[in-house]
Amino acid sequence: MRRFQYLIPRTLDEAVSIVESYGERAKYIAGGTDLLVKIKEGKLRPDYVVSLKRIPGLDEVKWQGSTQSETRIGALVTHRKLELSPVTRWHYPIIHDAVSNIGSVQIRNVATIGGNLVNAVPSADGAIPLVALDARVRIHGPEGEREMELLHFFLGPGQTVLERGEVLTEVIIPPRNSRSGGAYIKFGRREAMELPIVGVGVVVELEAEGDVCARAAIALGVAAPTPMRAFQAEKFLEGKEINEKTLDEAGRIAAEESKVRDSVRGAAWYRRELVRVLVKRMGLKALERAKKAEG
């Protein structure tokens, strides 16, 4: 691998000032599973690699006892920590669905949710469930702190809004009502080590009784240059009973909304088909989980 200098700052401000001063010659490293591959392939040639791993306070899951309160996930939390956490397992199963299948155990032990988001690939399994949960992100930079919606964090494949020196520090999941559930599926040719042909995450919030949809969120991966929401399909479901028929139609609308392309991994027509089918299936699963998750 090409030589670089490895710097291990102890505070966030120290890290930010290093990267701000070196500009393009410096890159942050969290887990390293994306960055080191790019350096090996010659796609990135930093002179300085700045570790975020020894900065305290970035790797905690702050759970306040229920999904009806805000939950915060530090950017340096590993996928494995999320996979094994009771918080995702019992309360945000849509996140568990995604993180438990990212790469392998070896990758998940070091790769972080923040790194996954900042890498900004259209397929990001880490991003889709969070986008479906209306997550926000917190950013720390030379000018101070800012917060924004995760959906708008991505500008294009591999591109985010982060300015020079800025660090993603936290993911914030807003409160939901008590009858909400979500599910995510990554569709690929094999059962592991896959980058998805499409990824579909659905979150539904039900009215106080019955199966009527109060709000729905449908997030799609690899259906556009960045993670997207199928807003028209969501609007269609609002106020309607969630069942196979309505989900079928929602899937059809979401497929129309998506901006799928042909690629080595799959043709556009096939991706559209998958969106249609998987929105329906994840919607049903989300419904089931919403009904179980009372209180």
Add this chain to the structure above:
Amino acid sequence: MEELCVVGKPIPKLDAVDKATGRALYIHDIRIPGMLYGKILYSKYPHARIAHIDVSKAKKLPGVRAVLTAEDIPPFKFGFYKDNTPLKGGKVRSYRDEVAAVAAIDPDIAQEALDLIQVHYEALPAVFDPEEAMKEGAPLVHEENRSNILKLPWKMHFGDVEEARRKAKYVVEDRLRVTWVTHCCMATSGCIAMFDASQNLTVYSNTQIPSLAQRDYLEALEAMGLKGKRVRIIKACIGGAFGSKLDTYPYEYIAILLAHATGKPVRIVFDRKEEFVATSGRQPAIIDISQGCDENGRLLFRDVRMILDNGAYTSWGATTPSVMMMPISSLYRVPNVRYEAICVYTNNTYSQAMRGYGNPQATFAIESSMDRLAQEMGMDRVEFRLLNANGPGEVTPQGFRITTCGLKECIEEVRRRLDWGGPKEKGEGVGIACLIHVGGGARVYKSDGCGTIMKMDDFGKVDVFTGATDMGQGADTVIAQVVAEELGVRIEDVKVIHTDTDVCPWDVGAHASRTTFVACNSALGAARKIKERLLELASRQMGEPPEMLSIKDGEVFCKDDPEKRLEIGKILRKAHFSQGGQMLMADFFYDPANENLDKSFRGNLSMTYTFGAHGVRVKVDEETGKVKVLKYVAAHDVGRAINPLLLEGQVYGGALMGIGYALTEQLILEKGEVMNPNFRDYKILTAKDAVPIETYIVETMDKDGPFGAKGIGEPGCVPTAPAIANAIWDAVGVRLRELPMTPERVLAAIKEKRANSG
């Protein structure tokens, strides 16, 4: 049946302990003092003239010891068609063409040096479709030829296919396509080349063909002006082969040239991307097949025509038709068979041997067509196969003399275990496909032989020097087992050495699943000689005639009076330490009594044939096209299982490789460039994809096999694709004719069927 001590037992592989503790040394782990690291620069175009190469900056980089291009090396052509050179000069014909090579003191410097080499190319029109490349006016890949079609003799016709076609009541025709897949050995390719003070060559190698590689390297040395030298090949632990080491690659010659240029050992090891791009995988094919049967379902003819994308240079892929003839002429009883294969140069990658060597490709076509024919006449697909199944003692149209044959039993077992004809859920289906493969060696070359030298020392320990190659399949262990069984010693006392051509005798190579059959028979030949002499010595010392003596657990004892016994070590020490002392050594060269194929391709290629049937139950998700394998049964007639544990490993591994071939694997080339040269996008199956495979073995006790055994290395991956294709048809009524049968292709077929039946 006699009671055996060691043969037939699940003995763990002899080198497993070294592998489990990290002691085993692969090429990547070997360091030689002064060793340099070699790297290769590949072409940036699929077809172009090399206008100019500037290596001056690379040569000046500190740490670089040699930079070679075609200009620096003697003109030297190698390969089956003698159309390949170690470094390409004048023009490049594919993205994997080797244009320059560097040796440096460490791999990073070598890589940096490659980046400093400037090559000026002038692009030429290229051709990537073999059917296009066959046409007049297509760009010529090798300009010295008048056409891109290779002059190869792959034409066979036994009986009268046209006449049979006229007589047939039912006829089906199909075109099928199979594409490139590759071995994906977990260890990447590599070798270390070094010369001694007298310019004799030693190569640390992964080769499956040590004796033939010696010949290849000697030819190179001659071209380099080094005549009459010795070549020594030392095999490191091989990290997977599956046929990928059956031909000598350009990189091996490059290592030799760099070692000669620098006077130092040079190691070349591929990275994973190079492994995908610059090694040769399975031969793709466009297959046209038609078959016909009479009103009772008896096969009357089989007519096959193939177009093979030969890529830019020629390796064993161009000879796969010689093996494809085997299932075409001899899988099931077909009196009239015709086959023609055309190999065409293109600017794509080229192929060589891969487990099955053409049999999986041909069997995909034959068994898909068999299913179609059964449907056409309304006969049950298993009944149709039983009706036409081969039986013991038959001679096929190609002249294969079938000795033992457990095919019918295999088919029936598969039918039983799959609950064929039983209830099925929606989207479920069952399929079956059978196989024939050589099981008793294969006289591909003029020799099919294997040599063994055996010695027994003063402590009763046996050393077996064999020409055979162990590449993880267990050759070392089964050889030790048959020797231990024959000699009556414990397996712990047998050591098998197969790693050094200075010490080991000749063998034609680890191909055609021949190793168990040929190498074990060879070892048995030597063991019998040793046993005879040992009993002679014992007889003199114990005062009993040799026929009254038996050997077990390292002791010779009297059959009538077991208390009268002598430890082997004692017998040998006495024989050695005396006047006119003797040591105990024997050699044996076993060359099976099989035949070369004659000019019409007729001949008994193997001493015996391995048969089998695979059955599979699948569930097809009709909305996404995803195929899930619910149950997989692999039944084989293996003659005898010398080691059931290792045999199972061959079947499991072969079958999963075959399932990957059927469903998920493809090397994607776009305009000659490999688009998925990594494990992320080339989908070999993971632990989560592994399918529970039920194995069933029929032991037909072949009279020519060592303790009755036949070969099993390749059969596991031969009928997998058609078994699955046939099950998909049963499940959702669509016939997939192209591999891999990805969810996208399955769904497209389902939609097309719905649209047509509209």
Add this chain to the structure above:
Amino acid sequence: MARRISFLLNGELVEMEVEDHWTLLHLLREELGLTGTKEGCGSGECGACTVLVDGMAVNSCLFLAADVDGKEVLTIEGLAAPDGTLHPLQRAFIENGAIQCGFCTPGMILSAKALLDKNPNPTEEEIRHALAGNLCRCTGYLQIFRAVADAARRISQEPIEVFPRRTD
């Protein structure tokens, strides 16, 4: 650009200088001569380079050497006891036919160890999930699953300490 690190390697304290850009894989194979850990792809896609860091399975090809400072590393060479007694996982792999060419074996065994250390009685599904990042081309995985289950049985009958830790 070198730094001094100290870490426990197979139970022994190691203090040395490492270059910033070295991976843990390079450190083990090239600097310390421990060639049991293999490079299969260099990009975290095959698992052949798996070692345990603080008990967690990681791809050493994507782990910076500098980051093992203060940590415990276990490689395949450290699994058997100092007197050579094999770990139950090693014995189980050998006896169940789970090793053919052996190149994936060190990584596979260590991934299995990480699993059994936390989950002594895994289901087959859990075994597959734990080994999903270790590719094998030879065995078809089935004998590997049997070996892991077999090892789990052996371990629960004979609790062992893998190596005594040196505390000087």
